[in-house]
Amino acid sequence: MKRNEFFSAIGISAGMIFMAPVLSSCSKDITDPTNPGGGGNPGGGTGAVDFTLDLTSPTYAALNNNGGSIVKDNIIVARTAAGTFVALTSICSHQQYNPIAFESANNRFHCPNHGSNFGLDGAVINGPATSALKKYNVQLTGTNLRIYA
Ligand code: FES
Structure with missing residues (x-):
């Protein structure tokens, strides 16, 4: 045969x-294009966000001062003027510009692409964006800052 x-x-x-x-x-x-680092998935996919930043690391030194911020795995982590930590997706909900920036003077997040602004809770302050940014939980334990969904 x-x-x-x-x-x-x-x-x-x-x-x-x-x-x-x-x-x-x-x-x-x-692959999930919103999750190139594997640790974040702010675009709304199925991957779980759960990572910890060692605040003694020079990489995250900006978070030791009020007003500082860093971006990791498409998530922007900011230390507000009041010293609390906030984590939002760094991908703008308007046309996916990445990363948005934290404006410490105004205590808000700003997208330089078309000028949308977002509050500390991710809500739209002004457009053109019409959708809030996804917010993540933060938990500080000693010098470890955990970011999780
Ligand atoms: S992409 Fe952010 S405001 Fe347009």
Whole structure:
């Protein structure tokens, strides 16, 4: 029995044989473009956000001062003028500009792309954005700041 006859006998066409590897590699290539670092998923996908920042690290030194901010995994973490921590998606809800910035003087988040402003709770202060930014939970334990959904 020839190979074609064998596959035909068991109900598999030649096209199916060649499709299997293609389908397999497609499933491996699926990524969440809003989550390139793997630790955040502010775009609304299914990935869970849960990471901890070591505030003694020079990388996060900006968070040791009121008004400072950093961006990690598409999340902006800011220390407000009052010294509390806030974490929001850094992707603007208008046209996905990334990252938005924290304006310590105004205690708000600003998108430089078209000028939308957002409050500390992520709510729109002024457009053109019409949707709030997703807010994440923060928990400070000693010098470790946990950001989680
Ligand atoms: S992309 Fe942010 S205001 Fe337009």
